[in-house]
Amino acid sequence: MNIAAGAVVNSRNGAKTGRMKQLWVFLAGLMVVTPAAAGLPWGPDPSVTTAYAQARAIADLGRKLFFDPALSASGRMSCARCHDPAHGFSAPNALPVQPGGPDLRRPGVRAVPGLMYGAFVPGFSEHFFESDDDGNGSIDQGPTGGRDWDGRVDRARDQAALPLLDPNEMANVSPDAVVAAVKKAAYAGDVRRLYGPGVFADPARAFAAVTEALEFYQQSPATFSPFSSKYDAFLRGQASLTEQEGRGLATFNDPARGNCAQCHKSAASGNGQPPLFTDFGYVALGVPRNREIPANGDPAYFDLGLCGPLRHDLAGEAQYCGMFKAPTLRNVALKQSFYHNGVFHSLRDAVAFYAERDTDPGKWYPAGKFDDLPREYAENVSMEMPFGSKQVLSDADVDDLVAFLRTLTDGYR
Numbered sequence: 402m403n404i405a406a407g408a409v410v411n412s413r414n415g416a417k418t419g420r421m422k423q424l425w426v427f428l429a430g431l432m433v434v435t436p437a438a439a440g441l442p443w444g445p446d447p448s449v450t451t452a453y454a455q456a457r458a459i460a461d462l463g464r465k466l467f468f469d470p471a472l473s474a475s476g477r478m479s480c481a482r483c484h485d486p487a488h489g490f491s492a493p494n495a496l497p498v499q500p501g502g503p504d505l506r507r508p509g510v511r512a513v514p515g516l517m518y519g520a521f522v523p524g525f526s527e528h529f530f531e532s533d534d535d536g537n538g539s540i541d542q543g544p545t546g547g548r549d550w551d552g553r554v555d556r557a558r559d560q561a562a563l564p565l566l567d568p569n570e571m572a573n574v575s576p577d578a579v580v581a582a583v584k585k586a587a588y589a590g591d592v593r594r595l596y597g598p599g600v601f602a603d604p605a606r607a608f609a610a611v612t613e614a615l616e617f618y619q620q621s622p623a624t625f626s627p628f629s630s631k632y633d634a635f636l637r638g639q640a641s642l643t644e645q646e647g648r649g650l651a652t653f654n655d656p657a658r659g660n661c662a663q664c665h666k667s668a669a670s671g672n673g674q675p676p677l678f679t680d681f682g683y684v685a686l687g688v689p690r691n692r693e694i695p696a697n698g699d700p701a702y703f704d705l706g707l708c709g710p711l712r713h714d715l716a717g718e719a720q721y722c723g724m725f726k727a728p729t730l731r732n733v734a735l736k737q738s739f740y741h742n743g744v745f746h747s748l749r750d751a752v753a754f755y756a757e758r759d760t761d762p763g764k765w766y767p768a769g770k771f772d773d774l775p776r777e778y779a780e781n782v783s784m785e786m787p788f789g790s791k792q793v794l795s796d797a798d799v800d801d802l803v804a805f806l807r808t809l810t811d812g813y814r
């Protein structure tokens with residue numbers, strides 16, 4: 402056994418969860434809140450057809466909630482205002498952080514991640530042992546999984562409560578305020594039909610219904626995990642890559658060059674699930690400080706990811722400071738701000754940063770290298786390929802990688 406406590410071992414081995422797990426979570430959710438199971442620790446198993454129809458109806462309610470600006474103190478901020486379906490459910494604009502709050506003027510502190518393929522993220526674990534793919538379950542992959550850039554919540558339903566109540570985002574004063582808005586909405590009847598006629602009498606249960614429905618919506622495969630990119634068609638033998646895209650893929654996969662696939666998995670897993678372009682692992686890349694984020698006007702403020710300040714349970718774990726979750730690269734070409742702090746606004750810059758961070762640091766850090774980390778954490782920053790003092794990716798390689806990343810956008814015909 403190679404258990405290097407706290408050390409981050411770099412041979413990450415692919416995602417764990419699959420569609421079966423997704424369905425299971427779906428059905429387990431039904432058992433918890435629906436009236437059919439109320440009063441029973443375990444209701445009778447619903448027939449599969451009934452369960453699917455119920456799940457679809459809940460997902461449909463979740464869609465209405467997701468697009469409803471009335472669920473905010475301003476009356477103007479829906480989930481979709483920050484998570485735009487036209488951009489893979491990431492931000493609709495190139496702002497590094499989105500304004501929110503009661504007056505829509507309070508800036509956030511992090512860039513908006515896309516929400517696609519989120520249903521596959523495993524729960525957070527500090528020591529992740531992979532065993533599905535290569536039969537080698539003895540290597541500690543280090544911190545893995547969870548939602549948000551720092552993995553501080555596991556389930557989408559718990560995650561949904563954060564923006565609803567965050568004073569910088571939808572800014573509802575309480576769960577009851579959310580429930581009151583839902584009760585007045587055109588779809589309040591759907592909530593009663595799906596969760597029972599008396600659901601609004603118990604605001605805690607009604608709020609749980611709201612967040613559950615938002616979770617179900619985000620698990621809808623047709624919208625959130627269609628696997629319909631050019632690259633998926635290529636993997637199925639239904640499309641071919643251009644020469645440049647093919648070169649980009651080769652560079653992406655080559656451990657001695659891009660080495661991208663080490664963290665952004667590009668091959669189907671052992672159980673045949675298409676690749677998710679992330680291993681859900683945590684790495685410090687040392688991306689430059691984004692001075693456009695108002696919180697960064699305070700020189701003492703640092704967003705350190707796993708070790709805080711938004712996440713609390715790993716505060717003081719110095720070896721994790723500066724680490725953020727590797728995002729999926731599916732639909733990355735639809736984004737307009739990259740990395741946890743949105744510091745880059747073009748995909749080419751986001752990729753060129755890997756090529757030149759260590760060989761041309763002056764270009765990326767006018768104020769000194771790793772300027773978004775207190776000095777004592779600089780040693781946490783990854784020196785994996787393609788980083789290091791020898792430049793392995795040329796300008797042409799960067800262009801090829803970008804061309805390849807553009808094949809990961811869903812909706813290819």
Ligand code: HEC
Nearest residue numbers: 479480483499501511512513514548549550560561564570
């Ligand atoms: C004001 C903009 C804003 C609004 C409104 C908003 N979000 Fe987000 N969302 C963010 C930001 C920023 C993050 C990253 C937060 C972090 O890492 O701490 C995020 C993260 C997430 C994540 C985690 C994604 C991942 O990569 O793990 C999910 C899921 C999510 N939001 C769903 C929702 C839902 C559902 C709603 C509506 C109830 C919503 N968001 C409303 C800005 C927003």
Ligand code: HEC
Nearest residue numbers: 659660661664684686725726727728739740741751755785
């Ligand atoms: C050692 C693991 C690792 C390797 C190797 C790696 N990445 Fe990443 N990648 C990450 C992490 C972690 C982040 C998020 C870091 C952050 O926001 O601070 C990230 C973020 C990105 C982003 C921004 C995505 C977004 O939604 O904002 C792009 C683009 C990207 N990587 C492309 C690549 C390419 C291309 C390569 C190969 C040249 C590569 N990565 C190699 C771990 C890795």
